[in-house]
Amino acid sequence: MSKARYVRLEKEITEALEEKPKRDSLYRAMKRGRDSRIETIEALRVGNSFRKEVRDIKLRCQDCQAELIERFTENAEKRGTTVFHAKDGQAAIDYILKLSQENDVKTISKSKSLTSEEIEVNHPLEDAGIQVIETDLGELIIQLVGEKPYHLVFPSVHKTAVEVAEIFKKETGEEIPSDPKEIMKVVRRYLRPIFLNADIGMTGANIGIAENGAIAIETNEGNARLVSSISDIHVCIMGIEKIVDTVEDALMMMLAHPVSATGQHLTTYVTLMAGRSSLGEGAEKPRESHLVLLDNGRTEMREDPVLNDALNCIRCGACMNICPTYGVVGGHTFGYIYPGPIGIPWTAGVHGLEKAGDFSSLCISCGLCKEICPADIDIPMMIAEVKHRDMEEHPQPLVNKAMMQAEQLAKIGSATAPLSNWMLNNDAFRWLLEKTIGIDQTRDLPSFDRNNLRKRFNKRNHSQAEPKHKIVFFADIYAYYNAPELGMAAIEHLEKLGCEVVLPEQKSSGYPYIGYGDLDKARQVAQFNIEKLMPYVAQGYHIITPEPTAAYCLKKSYPTLLSDAADARQVADATYELFEYLLKHAADHLTKNEHFAGKRFGFHVSCHQRPLTSGQAAMDWLRRQGAEIELVETGTCCGMGGTFGLKAGPLGIGLSQAVGEPLFDAFAKANVNAIVTESSVCRIQLLEGTKLAVYHPLELLI
Amino acid sequence: MSSEQVIDVFKQKYESLAGHVHFAESGPQVISAIKDIIDNVPVNRIACAGLQEDLQTSIEQKLGPSIEFIKAPFNRSDLPHLIDTAEIGISYADFAIAEAGALVEFSTNDEVRLVSTLPRTHICIVQSDQILMTLEEAAPRLRQAFTENEQGCVATFISGPSRTGDIEMILTLGVHGPEVSHVIVLEEAS
Ligand code: SF4
Numbered sequence: 060m061s062k063a064r065y066v067r068l069e070k071e072i073t074e075a076l077e078e079k080p081k082r083d084s085l086y087r088a089m090k091r092g093r094d095s096r097i098e099t100i101e102a103l104r105v106g107n108s109f110r111k112e113v114r115d116i117k118l119r120c121q122d123c124q125a126e127l128i129e130r131f132t133e134n135a136e137k138r139g140t141t142v143f144h145a146k147d148g149q150a151a152i153d154y155i156l157k158l159s160q161e162n163d164v165k166t167i168s169k170s171k172s173l174t175s176e177e178i179e180v181n182h183p184l185e186d187a188g189i190q191v192i193e194t195d196l197g198e199l200i201i202q203l204v205g206e207k208p209y210h211l212v213f214p215s216v217h218k219t220a221v222e223v224a225e226i227f228k229k230e231t232g233e234e235i236p237s238d239p240k241e242i243m244k245v246v247r248r249y250l251r252p253i254f255l256n257a258d259i260g261m262t263g264a265n266i267g268i269a270e271n272g273a274i275a276i277e278t279n280e281g282n283a284r285l286v287s288s289i290s291d292i293h294v295c296i297m298g299i300e301k302i303v304d305t306v307e308d309a310l311m312m313m314l315a316h317p318v319s320a321t322g323q324h325l326t327t328y329v330t331l332m333a334g335r336s337s338l339g340e341g342a343e344k345p346r347e348s349h350l351v352l353l354d355n356g357r358t359e360m361r362e363d364p365v366l367n368d369a370l371n372c373i374r375c376g377a378c379m380n381i382c383p384t385y386g387v388v389g390g391h392t393f394g395y396i397y398p399g400p401i402g403i404p405w406t407a408g409v410h411g412l413e414k415a416g417d418f419s420s421l422c423i424s425c426g427l428c429k430e431i432c433p434a435d436i437d438i439p440m441m442i443a444e445v446k447h448r449d450m451e452e453h454p455q456p457l458v459n460k461a462m463m464q465a466e467q468l469a470k471i472g473s474a475t476a477p478l479s480n481w482m483l484n485n486d487a488f489r490w491l492l493e494k495t496i497g498i499d500q501t502r503d504l505p506s507f508d509r510n511n512l513r514k515r516f517n518k519r520n521h522s523q524a525e526p527k528h529k530i531v532f533f534a535d536i537y538a539y540y541n542a543p544e545l546g547m548a549a550i551e552h553l554e555k556l557g558c559e560v561v562l563p564e565q566k567s568s569g570y571p572y573i574g575y576g577d578l579d580k581a582r583q584v585a586q587f588n589i590e591k592l593m594p595y596v597a598q599g600y601h602i603i604t605p606e607p608t609a610a611y612c613l614k615k616s617y618p619t620l621l622s623d624a625a626d627a628r629q630v631a632d633a634t635y636e637l638f639e640y641l642l643k644h645a646a647d648h649l650t651k652n653e654h655f656a657g658k659r660f661g662f663h664v665s666c667h668q669r670p671l672t673s674g675q676a677a678m679d680w681l682r683r684q685g686a687e688i689e690l691v692e693t694g695t696c697c698g699m700g701g702t703f704g705l706k707a708g709p710l711g712i713g714l715s716q717a718v719g720e721p722l723f724d725a726f727a728k729a730n731v732n733a734i735v736t737e738s739s740v741c742r743i744q745l746l747e748g749t750k751l752a753v754y755h756p757l758e759l760l761i
Numbered sequence: 762m763s764s765e766q767v768i769d770v771f772k773q774k775y776e777s778l779a780g781h782v783h784f785a786e787s788g789p790q791v792i793s794a795i796k797d798i799i800d801n802v803p804v805n806r807i808a809c810a811g812l813q814e815d816l817q818t819s820i821e822q823k824l825g826p827s828i829e830f831i832k833a834p835f836n837r838s839d840l841p842h843l844i845d846t847a848e849i850g851i852s853y854a855d856f857a858i859a860e861a862g863a864l865v866e867f868s869t870n871d872e873v874r875l876v877s878t879l880p881r882t883h884i885c886i887v888q889s890d891q892i893l894m895t896l897e898e899a900a901p902r903l904r905q906a907f908t909e910n911e912q913g914c915v916a917t918f919i920s921g922p923s924r925t926g927d928i929e930m931i932l933t934l935g936v937h938g939p940e941v942s943h944v945i946v947l948e949e950a951s
């Protein structure tokens with residue numbers, strides 16, 4: 060079973076890798092979504108702080124959800140709406156089927172509704188002889204070819220104009236040029252009679268408002284306006300998590316959704332509908348409004364200590380616009396019905412763990428989806444939890460297990476250097492390593508140093524009378540076993556600032572455990588490190604680490620893993636990225652270094668740095684010493700994903716390098732002499748992908 | 762922020778969303794603005810909804826009889842098809858939101874929604890003193906409208922013409938709703 064899952068993924072990734080034009084168009088669409096989002100947020104009065112407001116509203120409303128559902132229902136019913144509480148998809152389908160049969164319904168016009176996709180309502184209706192027609196253009200396209208949405212907001216983003224023209228030609232028999240404007244005219248003509256004559260108009264809803272029983276439906280095309288106004292029967296399917304308390308809450312959602320999805324201030328049409336209005340005068344019978352409130356696993360999700368965060372999703376699709384691996388393989392591979400990052404926990408919640416596990420290994424734990432999410436949902440941690448639960452049924456492949464043992468392997472590598480290094484450079488051994496464990500033989504792995512950081516640290520001669528600051532150095536693997544000279548350089552820089560530096564017993568950050576989903580081990584490592592670090596923090600020490608992922612772990616992951624325990628929080632608060640600290644305490648003493656004259660460097664920000672300093676401190680630190688540094692980025696990941704890119708095959712180096720392509724291109728265009736990055740793993744990827752030299756900022760000064 | 766500034770923000774934003782903005786200081790100027798717009802469109806039939814009666818009457822007097830006007834009360838049995846035969850819809854927005862470039866239309870009869878959605882060109886009239894700066898300011902008005910109308914009530918935010926990017930993310934207007942959207946800002950005290 061597990062094997063079949065990987066076979067499918069590898070096959071689909073391989074296909075995606077071969078389809079460069081499709082990949083490029085998906086990449087452009089995602090980039091455009093990201094760029095417009097940033098532009099709009101910069102222009103917003105509230106700026107990025109709307110995310111906090113959205114999260115607060117969602118948390119507050121999820122907390123009293125049962126009461127909100129009750130009040131919403133009561134208020135909607137007062138307005139003549141029939142509210143049906145559907146415990147699952149089948150109940151919802153049965154209700155709609157019965158309603159259709161009672162009213163002798165022949166045609167249903169439908170406006171985009173992911174919730175109706177979730178329960179796959181179209182098939183049973185069609186089986187009952189009812190014609191169901193999607194009216195959102197993207198949805199209609201995929202309906203006509205029998206596919207599932209490729210993207211939450213742009214379901215047919217993978218189809219070119221030529222393909223779309225062909226699809227409508229087949230449907231209408233008309234000759235259609237492959238120009239979107241011309242296609243649109245045909246679509247308008249094709250759909251108009253469907254809107255005008257449908258017996259039921261079926262929509263989803265983006266928001267329910269408890270205060271007055273209204274629903275909000277957002278569309279840019281305006282199809283929901285027609286669907287919800289023309290037919291005498293309106294059916295709306297809405298997940299219970301969409302209900303907010305007040306009109307003010309709803310306005311915030313109305314803003315957050317399009318800003319995050321497409322960078323629009325508001326969706327072109329937002330219909331706030333409470334009850335059913337009449338149409339003209341002298342109708343034979345009153346018009347009906349039916350609201351199907353869908354649970355389908357949501358109440359259970361709310362009880363789930365980890366997956367409940369998924370209920371805060373407002374379905375904006377922003378996480379899809381930034382996810383590096385989704386950007387290569389698209390929503391059919393990276394998704395079940397719900398695509399993209401949030402698709403993993405949502406699938407686990409409503410369609411079951413097995414289906415979520417089928418694609419959760421595509422997540423490389425870069426953490427970017429959390430940073431872009433308007434509700435600040437910890438999607439990566441939920442994905443780790445899905446992988447963790449899935450491990451019981453489906454043991455991890457050997458290579459993942461090996462990657463999780465990265466520190467133990469580094470320890471052996473360092474202890475047995477130079478033999479280990481000779482082996483790493485030996486083709487036969489690397490071939491064997493690929494065949495037996497699955498580490499790609501072409502990857503240039505960093506060599507080990509027998510004289511590790513601990514040995515060097517203990518040997519050095521240093522005494523600090525009356526230290527100005529007290530520092531715990533948290534090295535992580537690379538600066539400990541592979542490049543201890545770098546670790547020492549960092550320590551010396553700190554000591555020069557008058558710091559007392561200690562190197563207590565520590566394990567590496569353990570992030571691979573999170574990435575591959577062994578959360579028990581991840582918690583053990585977190586607990587171990589917190590126990591070792593906490594006594595120092597209690598004495599006023601600061602923790603400094605040169606590795607972005609380690610800083611991310613200490614500041615972000617550990618508190619989450621350890622349920623926000625007080626000591627984990629204190630350790631997080633005391634942790635700084637190396638350059639953040641150096642800059643803070645040495646900014647005024649930095650002098651120009653002639654070493655830099657005439658050179659231009661391109662800076663790469665590692666994903667885990669984005670919620671921290673975003674590399675600004677390191678760049679500033681170098682610039683103050685005269686370095687010419689340009690930030691080169693695509694807004695997403697280099698593709699390495701920690702150790703993911705070291706793995707052999709499509710679900711490893713193949714996918715990893717495809718993710719990196721746009722960034723490699725950006726570096727090629729940036730006209731720089733070398734690359735600077737703080738991350739030891741991004742370094743491997745950039746070195747291979749760009750053929751430029753890659754340095755850690757400290758190396759430039761060694 | 763002065764009301765001129767608010768109107769200016771609205772104009773800029775609405776135009777950035779591919780809408781057209783006109784100004785009128787009186788009923789007759791509204792009519793001449795409409796006349797300018799329809800001079801460029803072949804039009805046989807105009808659907809109207811929610812306009813003040815005197816304005817409606819003078820529009821008809823000035824622009825008829827070569828153009829047929831259809832307006833409330835509509836007969837249920839003629840709908841929705843009748844409105845679909847109009848090339849232009851003229852309706853009224855209760856207020857607007859400058860920073861979003863959005864018009865807000867209240868309706869208790871869906872004929873209003875059809876007038877602002879089905880025809881290819883939509884002309885919307887809004888009072889200049891009903892343009893609010895921010896989205897938040899809409900809350901009390903929405904609350905009031907929903908409280909006053911105990912049965913069916915719809916508030917629609919409309920920010921320019923119907924748009925889609927579903928084919929190769931290329932912006933295309935008028936896929937279902939209006940392809941051309943005009944707003945006439947009436948700068949007369951209400
Ligand atoms: S953590 Fe990164 S790779 Fe994983 S789902 Fe989020 S964006 Fe995608």
Ligand code: SF4
Pocket residue numbers: 319371372373374375376377378379401431432433434435436438
């Ligand atoms: S998880 Fe966040 S970013 Fe993704 S669709 Fe939901 S709200 Fe948007």
